[in-house]
Amino acid sequence: MDPPRLICIIGPDGTGKTTQAKMLIEKLREMGYEYEYRWMRFHHFISLPVLALARLMGLTEIQTLPDGRKIGYHHFYRSKLISTVYPITLYLDMLLAMIFKIYIPLKVQRKRLVCDRFIYDTLVDLTIDLDNIEFDNSKTAKKFLKLIPRDCLTILLIAPYEKIKERREDLKFDKYLRKRIETYMELKKRFPQLVTIDASSEVEKVHNQIVEIVVGENESAL
Numbered sequence: 001m002d003p004p005r006l007i008c009i010i011g012p013d014g015t016g017k018t019t020q021a022k023m024l025i026e027k028l029r030e031m032g033y034e035y036e037y038r039w040m041r042f043h044h045f046i047s048l049p050v051l052a053l054a055r056l057m058g059l060t061e062i063q064t065l066p067d068g069r070k071i072g073y074h075h076f077y078r079s080k081l082i083s084t085v086y087p088i089t090l091y092l093d094m095l096l097a098m099i100f101k102i103y104i105p106l107k108v109q110r111k112r113l114v115c116d117r118f119i120y121d122t123l124v125d126l127t128i129d130l131d132n133i134e135f136d137n138s139k140t141a142k143k144f145l146k147l148i149p150r151d152c153l154t155i156l157l158i159a160p161y162e163k164i165k166e167r168r169e170d171l172k173f174d175k176y177l178r179k180r181i182e183t184y185m186e187l188k189k190r191f192p193q194l195v196t197i198d199a200s201s202e203v204e205k206v207h208n209q210i211v212e213i214v215v216g217e218n219e220s221a222l
């Protein structure tokens with residue numbers, strides 16, 4: 001059977017999504033399937049003025065790391081206005097991104113796509129920004145979820161905090177990494193359709209597991 005035409009790899013920072021998405025595209029190409037890469041996080045267009053306003057209101061904290069890199073935190077739960085308006089504008093941005101980056105290529109151009117991050121990651125980002133663990137149950141979250149095509153295969157890469165910290169120096173400074181991992185664990189419970197892989201093993205092992213899920217055990221040796 002052909003692999004699904006839309007494959008999404010989601011999960012906390014540093015779990016290997018980009019690495020695995022690229023390896024999967026290469027493997028599928030060798031098998032005769034042309035897939036395109038899509039990065040599906042942070043589409044800010046309509047939400048941009050809201051982000052700017054939030055910054056003016058002092059709701060954005062910027063942490064500068066010893067090497068000069070910066071990590072931004074959104075404390076949007078401190079403002080009723082921003083915590084109401086931001087998810088709606090982000091939804092509209094996601095809708096636009098879905099139309100141009102996913103629906104048209106998938107349905108009109110008949111392309112095959114591997115996404116590095118997807119709508120579930122945006123729900124996790126919003127859960128953290130709004131400090132609302134129930135966000136994925138909200139009306140807005142349901143609207144986001146409705147954007148997901150029915151035949152989409154979503155693979156969640158998960159790894160323990162200590163493992164992720166080893167891989168990416170900068171992430172040990174991220175104040176919300178633990179909370180982010182916990183939020184993905186909650187997501188996994190709520191959405192059993194997410195295929196979860198322990199991403200703490202070596203790159204090739206994780207890759208083989210993904211290939212097995214995508215093309216089925218017998219065909220992966222092709």
Ligand SMILES: Nc1ncnc2c1ncn2[C@@H]1O[C@H](COP(=O)(O)OP(=O)(O)OP(=O)(O)O)[C@@H](O)[C@H]1O
Pocket residue numbers: 011012013014015016017018019020167168199200201202203204206
């Ligand atoms: N299974 C693995 N074992 C060890 N190191 C890995 C593994 N997968 C990825 N890495 C390394 O971990 C780092 C992060 O990987 P990658 O950028 O693919 O993760 P990511 O989930 O896309 O991260 P982010 O979302 O923060 O961009 C890279 O240096 C990569 O080489």
Ligand SMILES: Cc1cn([C@H]2C[C@H](O)[C@@H](COP(=O)(O)O)O2)c(=O)[nH]c1=O
Pocket residue numbers: 013018039041042116117
């Ligand atoms: C892969 C990719 C990344 N970025 C930027 C956006 C963020 O600042 C970082 C990390 O994003 P990730 O989702 O955690 O990988 O990289 C980008 O602008 N475009 C990309 O294709």
